[in-house]
Amino acid sequence: MQDENQTAQAVGVSKTPEATAPLFVKIIVVLMAFTVIGSFLRALLGGRVIDLLAGIIGLGVIWGLWYMRRWGLYLFTLLTVVLVSIPIYLYTTSSLEDKTQLWSSGIQVLFLVYLWSITRRFH
Numbered sequence: 855m856q857d858e859n860q861t862a863q864a865v866g867v868s869k870t871p872e873a874t875a876p877l878f879v880k881i882i883v884v885l886m887a888f889t890v891i892g893s894f895l896r897a898l899l900g901g902r903v904i905d906l907l908a909g910i911i912g913l914g915v916i917w918g919l920w921y922m923r924r925w926g927l928y929l930f931t932l933l934t935v936v937l938v939s940i941p942i943y944l945y946t947t948s949s950l951e952d953k954t955q956l957w958s959s960g961i962q963v964l965f966l967v968y969l970w971s972i973t974r975r976f977h
Contacts, residue, residue: 875922876972882965883920886912919969924976927969934966 875883893909896902915933918926941955 874975875920876975878968879919879922879972882969883916886916886919890916922976924973927973927976930969931966934962938963 890909890912893905893912897905897909911929911933915926915929917923918929920926938959941959945953945956
């Protein structure tokens with residue numbers, strides 16, 4: 855068993871994921887968990903498939919960030935680009951009067967900048 859783990863680690867594959875995420879990454883993950891729970895609740899109550907899909911993608915992001923997987927960072931980046939572009943579009947077309955979504959998008963971009971600043975810790 856120990857020999858298998860050493861071989862797996864030598865080629866860069868871990869049999870058991872290790873939670874070595876920094877505290878701030880764990881805080882980001884916990885905040886995302888609330889969003890994912892909300893997506894699943896909206897999917898259950900409203901029956902919208904898009905909310906179910908967002909929840910499933912969110913679970914993937916949470917898993918990837920918690921275990922510091924590089925694909926989790928890439929998925930978070932893609933999700934941020936999509937989710938930030940919507941309020942910006944709505945604001946520029948003047949149909950968004952409440953700036954709360956813009957502030958939320960700004961915070962998500964700050965999270966993304968932080969995650970990319972520690973990109974070497976992802977494996």
